[in-house]
Structure formats: structure tokens, C-alpha cells
Amino acid sequence: MSYLDRIFAANTHRLDGYLPFLVDGIRVGCVSHGFAETLSQWPEVFRIKDRHIALAADLEPAGVPVAERTRAVGEVLERLRERGLIDGWRDELYPVNRTWSEPAGLLIERAAVPWFGVRGYGVHMNGYVREPDGMRMWVARRSLTKPTGPGKLDQMVAGGQPANIGLRENMIKECEEEAGIPPKFAGRVCAVGAISYALETSIGFRPDLIFNFDLELPGDFSPVNTDGEVEDFYLWPMERVMETVRESDAFKFNCALVVIDFLVRHGHIAADDPEYSEIVEGLFARPEFPPGW
Amino acid sequence: MSYLDRIFAANTHRLDGYLPFLVDGIRVGCVSHGFAETLSQWPEVFRIKDRHIALAADLEPAGVPVAERTRAVGEVLERLRERGLIDGWRDELYPVNRTWSEPAGLLIERAAVPWFGVRGYGVHMNGYVREPDGMRMWVARRSLTKPTGPGKLDQMVAGGQPANIGLRENMIKECEEEAGIPPKFAGRVCAVGAISYALETSIGFRPDLIFNFDLELPGDFSPVNTDGEVEDFYLWPMERVMETVRESDAFKFNCALVVIDFLVRHGHIAADDPEYSEIVEGLFARPEFPPGW
Numbered sequence: 021m022s023y024l025d026r027i028f029a030a031n032t033h034r035l036d037g038y039l040p041f042l043v044d045g046i047r048v049g050c051v052s053h054g055f056a057e058t059l060s061q062w063p064e065v066f067r068i069k070d071r072h073i074a075l076a077a078d079l080e081p082a083g084v085p086v087a088e089r090t091r092a093v094g095e096v097l098e099r100l101r102e103r104g105l106i107d108g109w110r111d112e113l114y115p116v117n118r119t120w121s122e123p124a125g126l127l128i129e130r131a132a133v134p135w136f137g138v139r140g141y142g143v144h145m146n147g148y149v150r151e152p153d154g155m156r157m158w159v160a161r162r163s164l165t166k167p168t169g170p171g172k173l174d175q176m177v178a179g180g181q182p183a184n185i186g187l188r189e190n191m192i193k194e195c196e197e198e199a200g201i202p203p204k205f206a207g208r209v210c211a212v213g214a215i216s217y218a219l220e221t222s223i224g225f226r227p228d229l230i231f232n233f234d235l236e237l238p239g240d241f242s243p244v245n246t247d248g249e250v251e252d253f254y255l256w257p258m259e260r261v262m263e264t265v266r267e268s269d270a271f272k273f274n275c276a277l278v279v280i281d282f283l284v285r286h287g288h289i290a291a292d293d294p295e296y297s298e299i300v301e302g303l304f305a306r307p308e309f310p311p312g313w
Numbered sequence: 314m315s316y317l318d319r320i321f322a323a324n325t326h327r328l329d330g331y332l333p334f335l336v337d338g339i340r341v342g343c344v345s346h347g348f349a350e351t352l353s354q355w356p357e358v359f360r361i362k363d364r365h366i367a368l369a370a371d372l373e374p375a376g377v378p379v380a381e382r383t384r385a386v387g388e389v390l391e392r393l394r395e396r397g398l399i400d401g402w403r404d405e406l407y408p409v410n411r412t413w414s415e416p417a418g419l420l421i422e423r424a425a426v427p428w429f430g431v432r433g434y435g436v437h438m439n440g441y442v443r444e445p446d447g448m449r450m451w452v453a454r455r456s457l458t459k460p461t462g463p464g465k466l467d468q469m470v471a472g473g474q475p476a477n478i479g480l481r482e483n484m485i486k487e488c489e490e491e492a493g494i495p496p497k498f499a500g501r502v503c504a505v506g507a508i509s510y511a512l513e514t515s516i517g518f519r520p521d522l523i524f525n526f527d528l529e530l531p532g533d534f535s536p537v538n539t540d541g542e543v544e545d546f547y548l549w550p551m552e553r554v555m556e557t558v559r560e561s562d563a564f565k566f567n568c569a570l571v572v573i574d575f576l577v578r579h580g581h582i583a584a585d586d587p588e589y590s591e592i593v594e595g596l597f598a599r600p601e602f603p604p605g606w
Binding site for chain 1: 412413414415426478480481484503504505506507509522524526527567578579580581583584585587588589590594597
């Protein structure tokens with residue numbers, strides 16, 4: 021097994037079974053034919069053609085407020101939640117756009133994001149310690165009751181990125197909730213880039229974008245989980261982190277990529293590794309949409 | 314002006330004026346219709362169809378040694394050099410592949426790389442110094458006699474990456490040649506990732522991949538150019554580097570992207586910069602080939 025296997029595992033998109041989802045005439049996601057059929061029950065909200073799905077004519081014009089679209093789509097999603105189709109409801113609104121920096125013409129509940137094949141956003145932080153004998157990384161084991169990836173290894177701190185909070189503010193908030201990192205340390209988190217991937221799941225397509233942060237911690241700090249999302253924390257030498265990512269799928273699929281990005285940026289993967297350029301380029305998946313979108 | 318303007322400047326590909334160039338049945342580049350017409354004068358080397366250009370039937374089979382293909386194509390390129398079409402000859406062979414890690418089915422002279430629209434590879438190194446009052450970066454001004462980007466700002470050390478030398482070995486060699494950095498310092502260069510872009514030039518298409526290295530230097534070291542390629546070196550506070558990249562095109566177009574990657578990795582661009590995700594994603598251009606390639 022290799023680092024590349026982790027990247028391949030996170031990039032399984034085919035996209036031939038989907039309809040493009042358009043907002044403001046821009047493709048922002050994709051919807052399975054089955055889910056499109058379900059949405060067709062609300063013609064006052066969604067307009068389905070043979071080649072794509074968009075908002076209904078009353079909601080689509082540029083002048084319609086984002087809040088109005090969000091409310092109309094949200095009511096459909098609530099019905100689907102009641103029917104038990106959409107589960108894992110979070111009460112967090114995510115922007116529907118091609119990349120985080122772009123204005124969003126619609127917000128949708130986080131749990132619905134993969135159903136619409138729109139980008140999901142997250143903030144992940146690798147906490148590390150420099151010791152005289154080398155670098156160590158804090159690794160979290162996800163709670164066994166988590167709906168996704170129970171018991172899998174994770175970053176020290178990671179969370180979803182809803183629309184109504186800045187990336188840094190969210191990261192610092194998660195530091196406190198997930199690992200009990202006080203603001204005096206959390207304030208030192210450093211934004212260091214992002215990774216992206218395109219995963220096909222049983223629900224739909226996930227062309228996610230994860231913002232990566234680094235945080236160097238003093239050797240005498242120990243994390244304490246406060247929100248029940250973490251089973252345990254481990255402080256591992258980099259060699260153990262590297263071997264675990266390379267030789268197993270113990271890390272949650274997207275957390276593995278965030279670790280690999282850390283390894284690349286900190287020079288832990290040699291330039292002459294035979295897979296180096298594929299690893300580095302593989303950390304930025306660009307979902308390729310079928311022709312004609 | 315903004316960091317994004319630098320990224321836009323390096324990504325100008327349209328690709329509608331090109332024929333795909335295939336080796337071993339894989340698209341590895343693209344050739345302008347005019348250059349394809351020129352190459353059609355050697356039907357024993359190139360086979361041109363209406364939808365693509367490939368090696369001639371005698372050279373294409375998988376069993377043909379790479380050296381034989383390389384020699385046959387090289388003879389054509391020598392003729393084009395004699396005619397004055399291909400200039401800036403370097404006597405360096407570049408691999409023809411989709412990414413550096415991939416085996417190359419053909420090698421071509423560096424000066425011909427943009428003519429065939431195949432990936433060009435390079436190694437660029439940002440040298441920096443940590444001072445009590447903040448970080449400084451070494452910036453080079455390119456020699457006024459350089460064929461590309463004379464007088465433009467550049468990394469402290471940068472060079473092309475030919476096929477017959479490892480990335481790290483090449484980087485260390487360039488450190489000595491370009492900046493007189495002795496092996497005791499150059500040996501500390503740290504591979505930290507890559508950037509890619511897709512630029513259309515008057516010659517052809519450049520979907521290049523640049524490997525980035527960092528090197529922290531002691532405050533009392535001063536670079537000395539030994540190969541005549543550098544006009545001058547400056548040690549600038551990061552604020553000046555940032556302003557120069559953001560507000561001007563003083564840096565050579567691809568060197569600007571390597572600086573921006575450094576700024577991202579070292580936390581000099583805030584996560585909540587309104588263009589953050591576009592900047593981070595923009596540093597990895599994936600040339601999108603037209604449908605049907």
C-alpha cells in the first residue's frame with residue numbers, strides 16, 4: 021500500500037449517473053437520477069430537464085434573495101428528512117458554490133450536501149510537537165458513535181465549515197470543543213492551504229474542499245475532548261503516522277489526505293519518492309464534469 | 314491587483330486551436346495546427362490524423378525502445394533548429410509524460426517542449442531567513458540577457474528539470490551554480506510540494522509542473538551567482554515580497570506562483586482572505602482538454 025492508495029480511495033467519481041445541478045446558470049453540483057425523480061415532486065422549487073436540474077422559474081432569477089431560495093429548498097429538505105431519506109441532520113447551512121470564496125446563490129442543510137453533489141467544506145488541523153528526537157503528531161480516534169467513520173483515526177481537530185462563520189473563527193472554536201485547546205494556543209493556528217477530493221458515496225457525489233491548519237503545541241500540553249466526538253488522542257512519532265497512513269486505511273479517508281499534505285509541506289516525503297508528483301497533484305482533485313455541462 | 318491576478322496570468326489556455334499529441338495512446342500534449350503541418354513533412358516520424366498527432370506506425374508500438382523514438386524525433390527537431398524555427402536549444406532531454414512520476418515513452422529537447430504542449434518540469438527554491446523582527450526572503454533578479462523573462466524577479470534558485478537527474482540532486486546542483494550555496498547549506502533544502510499552471514504562448518501550450526523547495530539560511534549568508542543567470546539578489550522582508558507579488562507583475566509569471574505557494578504554506582495569507590480558496594485551488598491548474606481527446 022502507499023500514500024497514493026489513500027488518494028485513490030478518496031477519488032472514485034464517475035459522474036455518468038448524475039444530472040448537473042445548476043444555480044444562477046452555473047453548475048454547482050450533481051444529483052443522482054433517483055434523487056432528481058424525488059425532487060420532481062416539488063415543481064414549484066425544482067425544474068428538471070433531461071440534461072440538468074435547476075431551481076424553478078420563480079426562484080431562479082438573479083434578483084431572488086438567497087434567503088428566499090434557501091427557505092424554499094429547505095422546506096423540501098425538511099419533508100425528505102421527515103420521510104427518513106435525509107438523515108444525520110445538523111442544523112448547519114452550507115453555501116452552494118464552486119469554491120468557498122465565491123458568493124453563494126443558495127444555502128442548504130449540511131446533511132443534504134452530498135445528495136446535491138455540491139462541495140462540502142471543512143477545517144482540519146494537524147497538531148504537532150517538536151521534540152529533540154524529532155516531530156510528533158497528535159492523532160484523534162473518532163468516537164465509536166459517530167455516524168461517519170466511527171473509530172477511524174482523524175486530525176487532532178476537524179469540523180465541518182458552515183456558511184455563517186469564518187474559517188479561522190470556526191477552527192479556533194473547534195479547537196476548544198474537540199480538544200480543549202485554550203485560546204492562548206488555538207490563536208496560533210496557521211492556515212496552510214487545502215486539499216480536495218471527489219468521492220462517490222451511496223448518497224451522492226462529494227467534491228469536497230478541506231482547509232488545512234497547522235498548530236505547533238508545547239510538549240506538556242494534552243488534549244481533552246469536550247463534545248464527545250473523540251474516543252482518544254495519541255501523540256505519535258511521525259514515522260508511525262507515516263506508516264499508518266501509507267500501509268492502512270485506519271485514518272478516515274479525507275483525514276488521510278490532510279496528513280499526506282502535512283507530510284509533503286514539512287518535507288517528510290522525499291522529492292525523489294517514485295510517486296511524488298502523483299501524490300502532490302493528487303491532493304488537489306478537480307472533479308471533471310462530463311462534456312456539455 | 315491581487316494574488317489571483319498572478320494566477321490568472323499564468324493560466325490562459327484555450328486549447329481549441331490544437332491537436333492532441335499522443336504517445337502510447339495517451340494524450341501527453343498538444344500541437345498547434347501550424348506546427349502539425351510542419352511535422353507532417355516527416356511521415357516516417359509523425360502520423361497526423363484529423364483529430365490528433367502521434368508517432369508514426371514504426372515508432373508507436375509498445376516494444377519500440379524509448380531511445381529509438383527519442384532519436385527519430387530528435388533528428389526532426391534538429392532540422393527545425395537548423396531552419397531557425399526552434400531556438401533557445403539547451404541540449405537537455407525532457408520526459409514526455411502526464412506527470413513526472415510516470416514512465417516516459419519519449420524524451421525531447423527542452424526547447425521543443427512548448428512546441429509539443431507537453432509538460433515542462435522545473436525545480437524552484439525559496440531561500441528565507443528568520444530574523445527576530447520577522448521572516449525575510451531572498452529574491453533574485455534574472456539576468457538581462459536571459460531569453461525568457463530578462464530582468465524579472467525570480468526565486469533565489471530555480472532551474473529546469475531534465476529527465477536524467479533526480480529532483481533533489483538537480484536542486485542542490487542549481488543551488489551551487491545559481492547562488493553559490495555550498496553543499497552544507499544546500500543539503501538542507503526541503504521538498505514542500507509543487508504548483509502547476511497552463512499558459513498559452515506564441516509557441517504553444519505550457520501545462521508545466523514546478524517542484525517547490527524551501528531552504529532556511531543563516532542571516533549571515535549572502536548568495537553569489539556563478540553562472541551569469543542572475544543580475545542581483547535581494548533579501549526582502551515578507552511584506553515587501555507580498556506587496557510586490559500582489560501589486561505588480563515584477564516576478565516572472567511562474568515564479569510569482571511559487572512565491573504565493575510559500576505564502577500559503579507559511580501562513581502569510583489569512584484563511585479569511587476573500588480570495589483564499591481561489592488562490593489555494595488556483596495554484597494547481599489542471600489543463601482541461603476538450604471533449605473526445
